[in-house]
Amino acid sequence: MKKIFLVSIIALTSSVINAQYSNMTMPQALYGTTFNLNIHESTKQLVTGNQTITGSINNETFWGPTLFINKGDLVRMNVTNNLNESTTVHWHGMHLPAVMDGGPHQVIPAGTLWQPYWTVMNQAATLWYHPHLHTTTQAQMTKGIGGFIIVKDPAETALALPRTYGVDDIVLALTSRSYNTTTNTFVSPPTSARVYGDYMLSNGTPNAQYTLPKQFVRMRILNAEIERGYNLGFSDNRTFYVIGTDGGLLGAPVAVTRLPIHVGERYEIMVNLGNDVVGSSIDLKAYNSGQSQSFPGGEPGTTGVFGSLLNNIDFPVLHINVGATTTTTTPISAIPSSLISNTYWTSADATVNRTISITNGTPGPASVPFNFDNVSYAEATINKTVNLNAIEKWSIANTNPAVFGHSFHIHDIEFKIVSRNTGTAAAYESGWKDTFFISKNETVSFVGKFDDFADSDVTHPYMYHCHFGGHEDGGMMGQFIVTGTLGTNQNENSTSFSLYPNPSSNLLYVNLKDANTEIYYVTISTITGRVVMMLPQPEWQNGIDISSLESGVYTFQMMDKQTKSLTTKKFIKK
Amino acid sequence: MKKQFFKLIIVSILFILCSFNLIVKEKQVSDFKLKNAKTNKLVSLSDYKNAKGFIIIFTCNKCPMAKFYTQRLNQMNDKYKKMGFPLIAINSMDTLAYAEESFQRMQKKVKNDMLNFPYLQDKKQVVGKNFKASVTPQAFVLLKQNNKFVIKYEGSIDDNAGDYQNVKNHFLTNAVDQLLKENEVTIKNSEPFGCRIFYRGIKDKMK
Numbered sequence A: 001m002k003k004i005f006l007v008s009i010i011a012l013t014s015s016v017i018n019a020q021y022s023n024m025t026m027p028q029a030l031y032g033t034t035f036n037l038n039i040h041e042s043t044k045q046l047v048t049g050n051q052t053i054t055g056s057i058n059n060e061t062f063w064g065p066t067l068f069i070n071k072g073d074l075v076r077m078n079v080t081n082n083l084n085e086s087t088t089v090h091w092h093g094m095h096l097p098a099v100m101d102g103g104p105h106q107v108i109p110a111g112t113l114w115q116p117y118w119t120v121m122n123q124a125a126t127l128w129y130h131p132h133l134h135t136t137t138q139a140q141m142t143k144g145i146g147g148f149i150i151v152k153d154p155a156e157t158a159l160a161l162p163r164t165y166g167v168d169d170i171v172l173a174l175t176s177r178s179y180n181t182t183t184n185t186f187v188s189p190p191t192s193a194r195v196y197g198d199y200m201l202s203n204g205t206p207n208a209q210y211t212l213p214k215q216f217v218r219m220r221i222l223n224a225e226i227e228r229g230y231n232l233g234f235s236d237n238r239t240f241y242v243i244g245t246d247g248g249l250l251g252a253p254v255a256v257t258r259l260p261i262h263v264g265e266r267y268e269i270m271v272n273l274g275n276d277v278v279g280s281s282i283d284l285k286a287y288n289s290g291q292s293q294s295f296p297g298g299e300p301g302t303t304g305v306f307g308s309l310l311n312n313i314d315f316p317v318l319h320i321n322v323g324a325t326t327t328t329t330t331p332i333s334a335i336p337s338s339l340i341s342n343t344y345w346t347s348a349d350a351t352v353n354r355t356i357s358i359t360n361g362t363p364g365p366a367s368v369p370f371n372f373d374n375v376s377y378a379e380a381t382i383n384k385t386v387n388l389n390a391i392e393k394w395s396i397a398n399t400n401p402a403v404f405g406h407s408f409h410i411h412d413i414e415f416k417i418v419s420r421n422t423g424t425a426a427a428y429e430s431g432w433k434d435t436f437f438i439s440k441n442e443t444v445s446f447v448g449k450f451d452d453f454a455d456s457d458v459t460h461p462y463m464y465h466c467h468f469g470g471h472e473d474g475g476m477m478g479q480f481i482v483t484g485t486l487g488t489n490q491n492e493n494s495t496s497f498s499l500y501p502n503p504s505s506n507l508l509y510v511n512l513k514d515a516n517t518e519i520y521y522v523t524i525s526t527i528t529g530r531v532v533m534m535l536p537q538p539e540w541q542n543g544i545d546i547s548s549l550e551s552g553v554y555t556f557q558m559m560d561k562q563t564k565s566l567t568t569k570k571f572i573k574k
Numbered sequence B: 001m002k003k004q005f006f007k008l009i010i011v012s013i014l015f016i017l018c019s020f021n022l023i024v025k026e027k028q029v030s031d032f033k034l035k036n037a038k039t040n041k042l043v044s045l046s047d048y049k050n051a052k053g054f055i056i057i058f059t060c061n062k063c064p065m066a067k068f069y070t071q072r073l074n075q076m077n078d079k080y081k082k083m084g085f086p087l088i089a090i091n092s093m094d095t096l097a098y099a100e101e102s103f104q105r106m107q108k109k110v111k112n113d114m115l116n117f118p119y120l121q122d123k124k125q126v127v128g129k130n131f132k133a134s135v136t137p138q139a140f141v142l143l144k145q146n147n148k149f150v151i152k153y154e155g156s157i158d159d160n161a162g163d164y165q166n167v168k169n170h171f172l173t174n175a176v177d178q179l180l181k182e183n184e185v186t187i188k189n190s191e192p193f194g195c196r197i198f199y200r201g202i203k204d205k206m207k
Helices: A002-018 A137-143 A469-473 B002-019 B070-082 B103-112 B126-131 B171-180
Strands: A034-044 A052-057 A066-070 A074-081 A090-092 A117-119 A125-130 A147-152 A169-177 A199-202 A208-213 A216-223 A230-234 A240-245 A248-256 A259-261 A266-272 A281-287 A314-323 A352-359 A384-387 A391-398 A406-410 A416-420 A435-438 A442-449 A462-466 A477-483 A497-500 A507-512 A519-526 A531-536 A552-560 A566-573 B034-036 B053-058 B087-091 B119-121 B138-145 B148-155
Touching (some): A052 A137, A137 A469, A199 A208, A259 A266, B053 B070, B070 B087
Parallel strands (some): A034 A074, A066 A147, B053 B087
Antiparallel strands (some): A034 A052, A074 A117, A125 A147, A230 A281, A281 A314, A406 A462, A497 A507, A519 A531, B138 B148
8 A cells, every 4th residue: 555655656756747848759650662751831839829830741740750761772752842932852861863862953842743762872870851952951940841761771680789669769859949939930040040949859849758668779869950069968977889870880889978969960879778767767968068169059148149048058858768678579688799890991092182171151241151162152063073983081171260160061972080180080980971070170081982873963963061051051062073984875866755645644655766865854844834743863664653743734844864955845634 | 500410310310210110100001903712703902892991811721820720710700890890811822833822722722611701812922012911821900091901900810820729919809809999009010920921033932
């Protein structure tokens, strides 16, 4: 009897304590090879009073589903933009052709279906997808548009690692937001230039709590912020293990008690809850107090453009309640001593060395926003040309003179950080990376191989940029193309074609006049000019599926691969 | 000299006040003629001979914030049309960019949501620009004065879209109630919230 009383007291007090927390959303998991992603505006109750207008995907109310894909699979994405404005979707960390990459050139107008597809070449890793429309990235990221991609492969599957999604293997997208005090809408451009939120959101949940089993658990952590960095650690300073970086698993787990994670970076960690009491709790926290002003969010102010209630303080990002050990899946009770074998590039492998200087950004009336080598992003300018299969060493210098820290990201490849001039690169960032933090007065060098895709595609180049929303929107972005050996067919092809059957109701076939012509891009528009379908390198031989179109007259615009010239034909949808 | 200086001060203070919108000059809007998705007929404000004023709501088919208000708008029109303030909804979204804002989809919405008020399409976005409507939903209260249409209130409908039970400020209906009692409107504007209206040619976000 006494025991029951005690238990109920504990239950009561814990429920009272828990009352300040909300259960963290675990994004819906989608499996398979075809993914339908519907991007739209939504609303979510994030603060008391009015709901907040958010951006989301499919049935979520902030953020989007987690896509599980397998290495070697051909995956197809049906991305429909149901926002009230244009967007793009970039597959961050994915090694794929530039025309499928979803950078700023792949503008998906409102109401349009974009159908990229590719064969998954990445090894098992935690990647993500997000909007990348120039000058609008920060606003659309603020709304919460994005999601995780989890790549699986046999090497990862063979290891004794937690991998039951939502149970002992969770995703955790960290970000923060501020709210307009009268309307509860997110504070974001174009009405505000503030970069740090006042309130933490974990997977879009304020004051998040989550129950994890009493055993080793795996957390795939993404910094989905606009600018803030998180110096993560557990509230009892326990040791935890970094098992993976942006591009996949490390050779062996790296034990840490603190882990800084910056915008766009992902880390997979494992932590042991096996010694915790069921019913107890522990916080994952950002230990951001005492950081320098070069650490994003280290500024002391609470107001103004760079102010925030979360600046330079320690704050919880996830309240973890320890639940019972799993019984349906085998609990992981140990950290593997080794993970996978990676062969990294070294400085000696590099045949090309490039140095990129971070320039401008000094506040002042005549100031130019941050850029690279004094050149701001321009849609038509290709800043670097890389040869196919080249192994290159890029050094990013933040010394000219340095104003602030940055998060550097490059598309197309995963690379290896080979040096930081402020010391050696940390053991936890020694794996494959696609994004890294570069502090004030620091020069960071990485080596990567630009393999597999060489489209020399100036209409859809790859990007390198600062991942801070405001910085990339301000022009801190460059573009590169990868060029291969020239094709054998150097003749001017006839790009003439016809469409059949016309009218058509389901499948539309292309009859090329010159069989050597390669179809690079097809854009289908209504007769009034609204783009309805964007098909990069469509698999046209099997017919193009137009069953989703309403009946009417459409224009079919074809870009050929060799000359990138455009030819247009009309067809009727029955 | 001293007097001139004083004058200058006064003028600059006035200028500053004006630029901070503290002295609100009442805006007028001109009449319009737009097609009603409910009746397929053209509607203009001058059709309403006996109206004292109007509740104008800029809304659209797709916006989740706008959708929260469907029932509230029906109830408002029920109540205030009889009292001389009919409700008129206007869709100023760019139909070229957004298939979902087409006239056919507006007709569908009228049917599905059983709208009891006119739902007009502002296809050329002229009326939206005239009102300077920026989001959906956005409310305007017009008062007919000497055959002119004076804006007496503009902003949000109320302060809680998702949860009608917890609305604290009924901005729109409070304004109409005050006008019906021939009082001045105390809260003349509030910040509207919802989905942005993109005007073709103004903000080139629709490549």
